[in-house]
Amino acid sequence: MVGQESLSLRRLKEFQPLGRLSDDQLVLLANRAERRLHGRGQRVIERGVRDGMDFFLVSGQVELESGDGRKFRIDAGSDQAVNPIARLQPRMYTVTAVKPSEFLVIRQDMLTQLLRSAPVHQVEMQSGEVSGEPESEEHQLLMEFYAELRTNQLALPSVPDVARKVRRLVDREDTAAEQVASAVAADPALAAKLVRACNSALYRGFSDVRNVREAVIRLGMRTTRQLVTVFCMREIFRSNRPALQKEMDRLWKHSREVAALCWVLADSVTSLDPEEALLAGLLHDIGVVPVLVQAEHHEKLFSNQANLDHAIEELRGDMGAAVLENWAFPSRFLDAVRHAEDWAWDSPESSPQLADVVIVAQLHAMIGANRSADLPLFEQVPSYRKLGELKLNASRSLQLLTEARARVDEVHRLLSIH
Known part of the structure; x- marks a missing residue:
C-alpha cells in the first residue's frame, strides 16, 4: 500500500542524510520517493538482498534479525530510526513490522545524486578563508562517504575473528566456560593478555590464575567477552x-x-x-x-x-x-x-x-x-x-x-x- 499524506520538510530533515539537502531538493525527493505501509507481521526487507533502496521508518515499530539469530527493535522517532533501516547492502538483517509501519522508500542512486549537489556547510580554513565551493575536496569526500556507506562499498574495519567467535559463544545460553577458553586459547597472544588481566589489581583474587580456563571462570563469561573485544581493538x-x-x-x-x-x-x-x-x-x-x-x-x-x-x-x-x-x-x-x-x-x-x-x-x-x-x-x-x-x-x-x-x-x- 502507498501512503497519501505528504511529509513536511521539517519531518524529512529529521532523517539522515536528508537533513543535508536544501528545501527544493527535499520537495523533489518527496515527489519521487515511495510511501509504503506494512501490516503487523509483514516482511519489509529480506536479509542478503541488494535492492538499491533506502527505507526510512516514518511510523510504527520493526524488528531486525541478523543471520546468527540476534534480534532488536526500532521505533519510529527514536535515535535508531534517524538513519535508513538496515542500510548496509547486501542486507545484513531481515526486517519485519512489529506494529503497522510506514516507510519512505528512496532510490539510493537518486539520493546520492542529490547529495552531490547539496549545499556545502561553510568551513573556516586554516588560512582564515571560508570554503563554500560545491566542488571542494572536502565536499566531494563527504558525499563519497555517504554514497559508499549506503551501498556498502566502503571498507569498514572488521572485528577480529576470535573476538567475533567469543561474542557469539557467550551470547548462547548453552555455552560452557571450556568452550570460551578454547576459543581464546586459539590466539596465544590474546590468551596471555587475558591471564595477565585476570591477575591484575582490578580482578585479582586470593591467588593468581595459571591458564585461560581459570581466567574465564574467575572473570565470568560476560567480562571475558568484553575484555577479549577490548584487547582486539588496538589492532584496528x-x-x-x-x-x-x-x-x-x-x-x-x-x-x-x-x-x-x-x-x-x-x-x-x-x-x-x-x-x-x-x-x-x-x-x-x-x-x-x-x-x-x-x-x-x-x-x-x-x-x-x-x-x-x-x-x-x-x-x-x-x-x-x-x-x-x-x-x-x-x-x-x-x-x-x-x-x-x-x-x-x-x-x-x-x-x-x-x-x-x-x-x-x-x-x-x-x-x-x-x-x-x-x-x-x-x-x-x-x-x-x-x-x-x-x-x-x-x-x-x-x-x-x-x-x-x-x-x-x-x-x-x-x-x-x-
Missing part, C-alpha cells in the same frame, strides 16, 4: 603510513583515556557493567578510523587539518554506527557512538545508559586535556544529571575521579598489556 587503530599512524595513535590515546574514565564512572555511580562501559568508551570514536583511512587517498584533505577535522566531525557518528552495526553490536553501543559528543542528548530512559557514561567521560577527558573552552557546564548536560546517585556536581565529580586516579591508571595498564 593501525596504519602503514607514518603520518596517518600518528593520527591513529592520538585517537587511541584519547579513546583509552575515555574508556578508563567510563570504567570508573560506571563502577562508582551507576549499576552498569564497568567492562561494558569500558568497551563503549574504547569504541566511541571507532567511526574516525575509516575516515582517516579514506582521507589518505585525498591529499588536499589530509594535508589540511581543518578540513580533516571537519570531515571527522561530520562523519564520526554515522560511520561509527555503521561499523558497530556491521559487527552486530547491540543498539546501546550504537547510541554511545552516535551521541559521544552530543552534550544536549537526553535519553528517554530515566536510568543512566552507556551513552550517558561516555558523554560524561568525554567531558572529563577534555577538561583533563585543557580543552574546556567550548564545553558546557556540567549541570547543563542531561547525561551528567543522570549520573546522580552520588548527587554529583562539578567539584564532587572531579574529586571522585581524583580519588579514583589509581583505578584509572590501573585500567590504563590493563589497556596497555602486550
Whole structure:
C-alpha cells in the first residue's frame, strides 16, 4: 500500500542524510520517493538482498534479525530510526513490522545524486578563508562517504575473528566456560593478555590464575567477552603510513583515556557493567578510523587539518554506527557512538545508559586535556544529571575521579598489556 499524506520538510530533515539537502531538493525527493505501509507481521526487507533502496521508518515499530539469530527493535522517532533501516547492502538483517509501519522508500542512486549537489556547510580554513565551493575536496569526500556507506562499498574495519567467535559463544545460553577458553586459547597472544588481566589489581583474587580456563571462570563469561573485544581493538587503530599512524595513535590515546574514565564512572555511580562501559568508551570514536583511512587517498584533505577535522566531525557518528552495526553490536553501543559528543542528548530512559557514561567521560577527558573552552557546564548536560546517585556536581565529580586516579591508571595498564 502507498501512503497519501505528504511529509513536511521539517519531518524529512529529521532523517539522515536528508537533513543535508536544501528545501527544493527535499520537495523533489518527496515527489519521487515511495510511501509504503506494512501490516503487523509483514516482511519489509529480506536479509542478503541488494535492492538499491533506502527505507526510512516514518511510523510504527520493526524488528531486525541478523543471520546468527540476534534480534532488536526500532521505533519510529527514536535515535535508531534517524538513519535508513538496515542500510548496509547486501542486507545484513531481515526486517519485519512489529506494529503497522510506514516507510519512505528512496532510490539510493537518486539520493546520492542529490547529495552531490547539496549545499556545502561553510568551513573556516586554516588560512582564515571560508570554503563554500560545491566542488571542494572536502565536499566531494563527504558525499563519497555517504554514497559508499549506503551501498556498502566502503571498507569498514572488521572485528577480529576470535573476538567475533567469543561474542557469539557467550551470547548462547548453552555455552560452557571450556568452550570460551578454547576459543581464546586459539590466539596465544590474546590468551596471555587475558591471564595477565585476570591477575591484575582490578580482578585479582586470593591467588593468581595459571591458564585461560581459570581466567574465564574467575572473570565470568560476560567480562571475558568484553575484555577479549577490548584487547582486539588496538589492532584496528593501525596504519602503514607514518603520518596517518600518528593520527591513529592520538585517537587511541584519547579513546583509552575515555574508556578508563567510563570504567570508573560506571563502577562508582551507576549499576552498569564497568567492562561494558569500558568497551563503549574504547569504541566511541571507532567511526574516525575509516575516515582517516579514506582521507589518505585525498591529499588536499589530509594535508589540511581543518578540513580533516571537519570531515571527522561530520562523519564520526554515522560511520561509527555503521561499523558497530556491521559487527552486530547491540543498539546501546550504537547510541554511545552516535551521541559521544552530543552534550544536549537526553535519553528517554530515566536510568543512566552507556551513552550517558561516555558523554560524561568525554567531558572529563577534555577538561583533563585543557580543552574546556567550548564545553558546557556540567549541570547543563542531561547525561551528567543522570549520573546522580552520588548527587554529583562539578567539584564532587572531579574529586571522585581524583580519588579514583589509581583505578584509572590501573585500567590504563590493563589497556596497555602486550
